[in-house]
Amino acid sequence: MGLRGPGAKPVSPRKTAKVLPLFGTSLESTRQPSIHDQPLEGDTRAERLICWIERLTVTSGALADEPMRLDEWQKDIIRALYDTDADGLRYVRTGVISMGRKNGKTGLASALALAHLCGPEAVKRGQVLSAAADRGQASIVFDEMTAFALEQPHLAARLVVRAFNKTVEDAVTGSVYKALSADARKAHGLSPTFAIADEVAQWKGRDLFDALKTGGGAHRESLLLGISTRSPDTNNPLEELLRYGASVADGTFPDRTFKSFVWSAPMDADPWAEETWRMANPALGTFRSLEDVRSQAMQAMRVPSQEAAFRAYTLNQPVAADVRFLRPDDWDACAGEADAVGPCFCGLDLAAGAGDLTAFSFYWPETGKLTVKAFLPSELVQAKQAEDHAPYAEWASAGLIELIPGRAIDRAWLAVWIAQAIDGLDVVAIGSDRWCLSDFLAVCDREGITLPMVPVGMGFKDQSPAITAFETVVLQGTLKHAGNPLLRWAVSNAALDMDPAGNRKLSKQRARGRIDPLVASVVAVGLAAREPAEEELFFDVIAL
Numbered sequence: 001m002g003l004r005g006p007g008a009k010p011v012s013p014r015k016t017a018k019v020l021p022l023f024g025t026s027l028e029s030t031r032q033p034s035i036h037d038q039p040l041e042g043d044t045r046a047e048r049l050i051c052w053i054e055r056l057t058v059t060s061g062a063l064a065d066e067p068m069r070l071d072e073w074q075k076d077i078i079r080a081l082y083d084t085d086a087d088g089l090r091y092v093r094t095g096v097i098s099m100g101r102k103n104g105k106t107g108l109a110s111a112l113a114l115a116h117l118c119g120p121e122a123v124k125r126g127q128v129l130s131a132a133a134d135r136g137q138a139s140i141v142f143d144e145m146t147a148f149a150l151e152q153p154h155l156a157a158r159l160v161v162r163a164f165n166k167t168v169e170d171a172v173t174g175s176v177y178k179a180l181s182a183d184a185r186k187a188h189g190l191s192p193t194f195a196i197a198d199e200v201a202q203w204k205g206r207d208l209f210d211a212l213k214t215g216g217g218a219h220r221e222s223l224l225l226g227i228s229t230r231s232p233d234t235n236n237p238l239e240e241l242l243r244y245g246a247s248v249a250d251g252t253f254p255d256r257t258f259k260s261f262v263w264s265a266p267m268d269a270d271p272w273a274e275e276t277w278r279m280a281n282p283a284l285g286t287f288r289s290l291e292d293v294r295s296q297a298m299q300a301m302r303v304p305s306q307e308a309a310f311r312a313y314t315l316n317q318p319v320a321a322d323v324r325f326l327r328p329d330d331w332d333a334c335a336g337e338a339d340a341v342g343p344c345f346c347g348l349d350l351a352a353g354a355g356d357l358t359a360f361s362f363y364w365p366e367t368g369k370l371t372v373k374a375f376l377p378s379e380l381v382q383a384k385q386a387e388d389h390a391p392y393a394e395w396a397s398a399g400l401i402e403l404i405p406g407r408a409i410d411r412a413w414l415a416v417w418i419a420q421a422i423d424g425l426d427v428v429a430i431g432s433d434r435w436c437l438s439d440f441l442a443v444c445d446r447e448g449i450t451l452p453m454v455p456v457g458m459g460f461k462d463q464s465p466a467i468t469a470f471e472t473v474v475l476q477g478t479l480k481h482a483g484n485p486l487l488r489w490a491v492s493n494a495a496l497d498m499d500p501a502g503n504r505k506l507s508k509q510r511a512r513g514r515i516d517p518l519v520a521s522v523v524a525v526g527l528a529a530r531e532p533a534e535e536e537l538f539f540d541v542i543a544l
Contacts, residue, residue: 056152081225096260130178145177166179494515
């Protein structure tokens with residue numbers, strides 16, 4: 001390859017060895033002929049690309065140093081992505097590939113990136129990009145792509161690799177490859193002819209994805225390819241793309257410019273059955289080791305803390321890979337409706353910041369009905385939506401979020417709202433963090449509002465019983481949350497801290513995002529589980 005480093009300069013084509021023909025052309029050289037000098041076989045653009053990729057050499061793993069051989073499912077992906085119209089132009093502009101890890105999706109994407117940089121898909125002065133959540137992840141495609149090129153003298157002679165900033169330049173076409181971390185600002189001004197969005201499920205928001213997609217609009221045949229395992233967050237960019245892909249596939253939204261390829265085990269499938277493994281691992285038995293998956297499954301069966309990671313990474317299910325609060329399938333099983341009957345317990349989670357999310361919950365233990373309202377300042381919705389990567393405006397339109405006028409949470413306004421909301425209900429108590437409660441009660445006193453507030457501790461001693469009570473009603477299926485997407489989002493964000501005695505509390509520091517609606521709900525259910533006597537409630541209020 002060419003020089004590497006800040007002073008590297010493109011290698012002049014006159015000084016390079018003979019290069020891989022671009023659509024059948026070639027340059028003269030004294031280099032010994034190789035298989036790459038032969039014309040690409042195939043009647044279609046996709047078949048010629050498949051032929052080119054299979055002339056590459058595998059550089060790592062059990063098949064290292066052998067010619068790359070694509071499985072039929074990989075060829076089907078290429079055939080779908082590179083299908084053309086009567087003028088030979090590709091239909092597809094956006095593609096998504098999701099499957100379990102170690103099935104070769106990065107290797108396939110890297111081979112395609114190389115083909116767009118200096119192979120049969122290269123164009124003059126093209127831009128080839130790979131983007132990921134961090135620089136380390138983004139460099140994976142860079143490393144794989146350059147490893148492919150190093151094994152091919154005809155490619156190595158024409159490429160200039162700058163490892164310090166993860167770029168590669170083709171001296172023949174003038175095309176450039178860059179590796180980016182998930183910072184949308186870096187993508188503005190770029191105009192990719194081919195872009196890989198690696199592990200999209202790990203991205204915070206979809207700004208970078210949208211920047212890459214719109215940036216390719218200047219090219220007649222730009223292609224954006226997302227590759228990733230799935231995400232437990234239904235609002236994640238990947239899950240949004242997969243839902244759209246399903247709509248395209250079933251004909252709801254006909255779109256020839258979009259293709260999705262998904263291998264994911266259903267949530268209700270037996271995770272320990274081999275047929276389930278195959279649903280998420282198309283390469284199982286070829287270059288995905290069956291013995292390795294079998295070993296992982298055995299460990300996950302015996303060590304519960306490993307089950308989530310096995311489901312997320314091997315079965316490609318939309319679950320959190322680390323140990324979180326509740327399993328998504330247990331939570332979703334409680335999505336039924338219930339009537340607001342009997343005594344009601346409420347929880348209030350006041351925002352620490354003047355403009356942050358605040359939440360209020362209602363829980364009727366006789367029927368299990370749980371409802372939650374969140375609150376945001378009306379003038380900060382868009383800013384908070386971008387900051388928290390959550391569809392607050394959509395939830396506000398659906399009535400799940402109340403917008404408080406102004407730029408801050410007006411506690412007087414909130415007190416009036418609560419008083420009106422509980423009017424006519426048999427509200428036994430409203431629990432709230434004791435550290436924030438005194439100020440709120442002072443506001444209520446000024447406004448002449450009396451609420452049955454109860455101080456609740458947020459340490460291990462007080463939270464652990466409430467968390468256990470909340471888990472119990474979820475696992476028993478007696479909780480009915482009506483599929484509230486705001487609350488499901490909060491549950492998917494939640495993480496627990498544990499003290500040496502095994503007591504647990506919700507951790508806002510380790511949470512993936514806001515958990516305020518969940519905190520308010522846990523407080524309400526915890527209060528109901530305590531079943532305090534009226535004398536005790538009266539004493540708590542007086543003690544304030």
